[in-house]
Amino acid sequence: MKAVRIIIIAILATVAGFNSYAQTHDHSKITSTKTETIKVSGNCEMCKARIEKAAKADGVSKAEWSVKTKTLAVTFDPAKTNIETIGKKVASAGHDNEKAKADIKVYKALPGCCQYR
Numbered sequence: 001m002k003a004v005r006i007i008i009i010a011i012l013a014t015v016a017g018f019n020s021y022a023q024t025h026d027h028s029k030i031t032s033t034k035t036e037t038i039k040v041s042g043n044c045e046m047c048k049a050r051i052e053k054a055a056k057a058d059g060v061s062k063a064e065w066s067v068k069t070k071t072l073a074v075t076f077d078p079a080k081t082n083i084e085t086i087g088k089k090v091a092s093a094g095h096d097n098e099k100a101k102a103d104i105k106v107y108k109a110l111p112g113c114c115q116y117r
Contacts, residue, residue, distance in 0.1 A: 033061060035075045036083045040065060040090055040097040041116045047095065050114070054093035055086050072097070 040051055048065050051072060055063035059080025065072045074086055087099025094106045094114070107117065 032078070033075050034078045035062075035073060037071050037073045038083060038087060038098045039070055040072045040095050041070065042067070042095050042114065043116055044113050046111060047114050050093050051090055051095050054090045054095070057081060057086060057089050060086065 042048065042051055042065065044067065048067055051065040052063045055065075055072060055074055059077040060074055061077070062075040063072065063086075072090065074083065076082075076086065084099050087097045090097050091100035091102045092106065094102045094110045096102050096107075096116075107115065
């Protein structure tokens with residue numbers, strides 16, 4: 001009889017432990033990411049470095065531009081930024097894209113090999 005009581009107490013303690021963990025686990029810190037691609041004008045490896053640097057704003061975890069396809073793949077937290085904001089950041093560095101066009105003064109300040117217009 002004493003052994004049965006000990007087993008029941010052990011089972012109840014285990015169940016109570018699992019239940020308390022479930023209540024204290026913070027799901028608000030789980031972040032979801034989104035990956036999108038946009039066409040971005042550019043020509044060379046210097047463009048690639050500039051575009052990727054501009055795209056890596058707050059909330060962006062990965063930005064990769066392909067010289068061959070002229071496509072920027074961006075992984076970001078949609079709670080912190082969106083593809084339109086990222087496009088504007090890239091345009092502010094002098095590179096036209098599907099979301100925004102670069103200012104002519106910024107574009108003309110690019111090195112000659114980076115000018116695509």
